[in-house]
Amino acid sequence: MSAAVMTESVPLLTVEDLVLDFRTRSGMVHVLDGISLTLDRGEILGIVGESGSGKSVLAYAMMGLLDPAAQIPRGGIRFAGRDMLTESERSLAETRGREIAMIFQSPRTALNPIRRVGAQVQDVLLRHANVSKKEARKRAIAALARVRIPDPERRFDAYPFELSGGLCQRVMIAMAMACNPYLLIADEPTTGLDVTTQAVVMDLIREQVRSSNASVVLITHDLALAGEYCDRIAVMHAGHIVEIGGTEAMLSAPKHPYTARLIGATPGGHESIRDLASIPGSLPDLRRDLPPCRFIDRCERRLDCCATDALPSVNLGADHIVRCWNPL
Amino acid sequence: MIRFLRIAGKRLLGAVPSLIGVIIVTFLLSHALPGDPAVLFAGPAADAASVAQVRAHLGLDHSLPQQFLTYIWQLAHGDLGQSLTTGQPVMTDLVQRLPASLELTLVALIFAIGVAVPLGIWAATRPNSWIDHLCRGTVTVAAAFPTFFIALLLVYVFYFLIPLAPEPVGRLNDVYFDAPTTITGFYLIDSLLEGDWQTFGGALAQIILPAISLGLFALAPIARITRAAMLQTLASDHVRTARALGLSRHRILITYALRNAMLPVVNVLGMVFSFVLGSNVLIEDVYGWPGVGAYAVKAVISSDYAAVQGFILMMAVLYILLNLVVDLLSMMVDPRVRFEG
């Protein structure tokens, strides 16, 4: 089996039983609970969930970029042989941008508004590529050309406010990919862009990572988008990964009630799940003591054991895992 | 560059209404008062004949609009009237004393910015730590000290009690030093241009205490705005990007946070200028500083009205010009300001 062959080599990224809490004025918020996943080279993994499901926090944890208020009582994150949770900030900073990089939503504000975009790409190269200023400039222009920014030499001197949102996101991608990282984390990269630009940006991301055999973690609330671009999908709900598996298998035969509802809320696979009116209930308050299954209040398939027994991890084969006592 | 100049020109034109307003106010302050302006201008010792003479000379027997035109006409010729105390044209007096005040003001500003900006950055990188509270406390206490009181305290402590500072006798102690040849009018710069290190040292020693007295009050606004702006930029999306791409701490702090935080800091400088220029009046006397502030105080006490009026007008014009400089600075800091025009 191909899955067996792949697990023989060490995965690029492993998250194991990660628990993460935030200390706040109104008490502990249990943001992530028992998160486990792996990511192989060249793979595109989608992490899908409503806002507040903890997907962005998970992404930041992977980058080793956590708020000081975050506490991790259990679990670990290994990336390319490093422990991202215990590594020193200094060595993490050297890893970021070189081996693991991230792009964000609203690319205009994600870029420094008063610095020329070329200089921002150049900053990344100067930091990680150990090149002269002149060489860095040349490579920055090449990086801008690679994301197909027209007339890159002239655009090098542009400020973000002079470029369209789509062009800004391309600059972001150029910055993130400038040093050929192994892993690109894309946090809602198409939010705030118009529909045609969205496809262009996503195609560009896929093309960039394919050409360098890099992996992608795509954070999105848009199941349709994830279905189109990802090899595997993890569905998050209130700090749990409720289901993870191959895109085909999961979309055609979802096992977790929540996944099924998400798919139901995404008619034709073309609309986003931002409008979740068709899913009754809302995310539970993560400050309270929570039942083992955090979907229990919204679930019509719940059993008595759901409220008492620890969440199971049901392996359906081919790395398709669902965390539910009563899967579909 | 052409765009920059064009916008700079536009800003310069934008200052014209303020200038007109300032001229009207100084005119009103002297010509439309309750009581008889002629008596005011003639000074307290004048008899009826000289008051009448002053009235005729100032054109106070004409209508108000006519007087205003005369006033403008005189201003256009650089005529601010005659000082009663020095017997010289007010313009001559002011021009002679201005470099001393300007030098002091600029050194005070450099001191205030040089201390407050790093303090604000330091506090912003450790919000709510004891360092943050200490910075905040220090600048708040500093802001509570009246400038004139600080001036006296510093002289008392650092000259009378612990003789670290030289005698407060103005810009240079002429017992030991000769004033440098006037090139810019700033002793610190002129002495350097002449290569005269001793005079430079002497001038520097003289200016330290008055500059600190003037600058101390400005610490609080600058440090606070720096801290707030830094906190805001440090939490901004683009700093998050810089961190996610592993840029060095130094690069993030300076290029990605501080430069972006500079715009509000530059803008608060306008307010600081207003304060520091005004406070020259309060401290020059204490340090025997031969500037326009001390001149104005003498003029006020001896009811030398033309001199007071000339001083006010000059300070206002200076302040408008400094605000223009602030505008141009903020254009240099932020390209968005530059492009919006």
Next chain:
Amino acid sequence: MSDTSLISRTRYALAENRMTLLAAILFALLIFCAIFGSLLAPYSPLMTNEGARMQPPSWLHLFGTDSLGRDIFSRVLIATRLDLGMAISAVVISFVVGTALGAMAGYWGGWVDAIFGRVMDTIMAFPLFVLAMGIVAALGNNVTNIIIATAVINLPFYGRFARAEVNVRRDLAYVEAARMGGNGAIRILWGHIVRNILPVMLVQASLNMGWAILNAAGLSFIGLGVRPPTPEWGIMVSEGASYIFSGEWWTFVFPGGALVIAVFCFNLLGDGLRDIVDPRRRT
């Protein structure tokens, strides 16, 4: 803003920041001195005593005596009323006049607004202390004119703020509703707009108090306004300044210290009030 949240925020501001508590205590002390100062003073502030000139602080004269043998403690204590009075009067005048003018400019817009904006810009075009000096020098050397001058230079702070706030609120639904209900402009301005921005304006006023005290005392220091032998902190510092080189520090340190405490108190109080009324503006 509900009452409970106001109370809890007040408690939070006091607990979080002991300095606000200190400010409140100092404020009470200052007000007490301003009211009862003349009753508490051990000596008459104007009584000269040839035999007790330039005495350093002692139990007999807590803050020492000045060149005429007057008791500095009594003079500092009694000056509280005048110094605070000048600053408070000035702040109240600029608060009321500035808010009224700014609110009208923001409400009516058009040429009223244009003239208002011009006048405020013109005031702001001067270094403020210099303008205050000019006003007192022109209007005449007395306490009333110090108050007027201090009020004038502070006008733009209130005027602009009120104008901006009214401008934002002018077209809000509840104001529109009041207008359709047939309420007159003044009534709408007061009842529906100004009352809502009052808390924030009051914070502004208390932050402004320290500056008003410094301004009034500064004018007296350079010999404008208050005349000797009236006890006033600024003028006492100025009189004491002559004895700095003979080491008689108490002549200027105590009145200067009183100024520092008063200004410090109002600045802290303003900060604390702002944390309660408008926590986001904290810097």
